Amino acid sequence: MSTVAAYAAPSAGAPLERTTIERRPVGEHDVQIEIKYAGICHSDIHQARGEWGNQIFPMVPGHEIAGVVTATGPGVTRFAVGDRVGVGCMVDSCRECENCRAGLEQYCLKGFVDTYNGIDRAGNPTYGGYSTHIVVDENFVLRIPDGLSLQEAAPLLCAGITTYSPLRHWNAGPGKRVAVVGLGGLGHMAVKIAHALGAEVTVLSQTLRKKDDGLKLGADHYHATGDPATFEQLAGRFDLLLCTVSARLDLDAYLGLLKTDGVLANVGAPEEPVSLNVFSLIFGRRSLAGSAIGGIAETQEMLDFCAEHGLGAEIELIRADQINEAWERVLNSDVRYRFVIDAATI
Known part of the structure; x- marks a missing residue:
């Protein structure tokens, strides 16, 4: 075991405090990583404040991790000391179920092991990236291409893959009209990625306050959802709506923006149940869907794609x-667009 510095929430809703945690020894197939940067995801706040249930305290959040390999187990073949690497939202899965065998570890039928606030195979709690070091099985470590800075790459391990996966799954690309609902940590990466994929991109935000940002990030159009005329003007326009916000929305109104066979895909997670009129789906053969992160192979694909197109997080x-x-500040939407912790200051 090794003792490392970290920032942890001692209990639900308590401020984070500097502390120390124990990391497991480097096993046969493990990679030890010196964390350089860790992104702050809104889900870190939900978890640490006890809003999603099943919390384990003390909790060290952080699943947007970028760093450098400092040690490897004798059986490791994919990485060497000095490699630039990342860790996202999961550090293990059953590896045996149908989904894991298909490269969909994020939908592991037995449940993947969360990077933090989870229980590993040995029965120990997992601790995340708000720390100086982490030990992870090589099969759940990603290679960060040289074309990406580590600090701009860290948020890609959640915000990047969470938006890339549904955009790829529902074939965003040339000839497709994609609307991104919300321009925040997830939304700004969705705009960048959808634009790079070749889609016509529209941002739908409550106001026009961030319009200049949206257009600079790659959006072709920007509309305020606080204006009822927007829903009339854009009715039946989009092939895909990617909803990145965690607030309750009028789903019927948003479904009305879809073409026939259009999809409203949710990656934001409202705390309360949502409702809709099923006729919003029936008329137009529209679909309401959801998407989690991506599997390990798809996450690596996303990192390579972002490096090729110069898509770091803001x-x-x-x-x-x-x-x-x-x-x-995250709770007050006062960030453009992702906070990243310099782990050297932990």
Whole structure:
């Protein structure tokens, strides 16, 4: 075991505090990573504040991890000391079920092992990226291409793959009209990726406050959903709506923006149940769907794609002692567009 520094929530809703945690020894197929940067995801806040149930405290959040390999187990074949690597939302899965064998570890039928707030195969709690080091099985480590800076790559391990996976699954590309609902940590990457895939991209946001940003990121159009005329003007226009917000929306109104056979895919997760009139689906053969992150192979594909197209996250780099302040700013939508912790300050 090794003792490393970390920032942890001691209990639900408590401010994060600097502490130490134990990391397991480097096993046969393990990779030890010195964490350089860790992104802050809205889900970190939900988990640490006890809003999603099944919390394990103390909790060290963080599943957007970028760093450098410092040690490898004797059986490791994919990585060497000095490699630039990343870790996303999962650090293991059953590897045996139908979905795992198909490269869909994010939909493991037995449940994947979360990077933090999870229980590993040995029965120990997992701790995330708000720390200086982590030990992960090589099969759940990603290679970060040289074309991406580590600090801009870190948020891609969640925000990037969470938007890339549904855009690829529902064939966003030339000739397709894609609308991104919300321009935040997820939404800004969705715009970049959809544009790079060749789709016609529209941002749908409550106001026009971020319009200039949206257009610079690659959007072709930008509309305010706070204006009822928007839903009349854009009725039946889109092949795909990618909803990145976690607020309750008028799903019937948004479904009305879809073409025949269009899809409204949710990657944001509202805390409360949502409802709709099923006729919004029946008339137009429209679909309401959801998507999680991606599997390991698809996440590597996403990183390579982002490197090829120069798609790093838009970040604000912070010190570890600014985490609690940054969380409050996330809740107030006061970040453009992802906070990233400099792990050297932990």
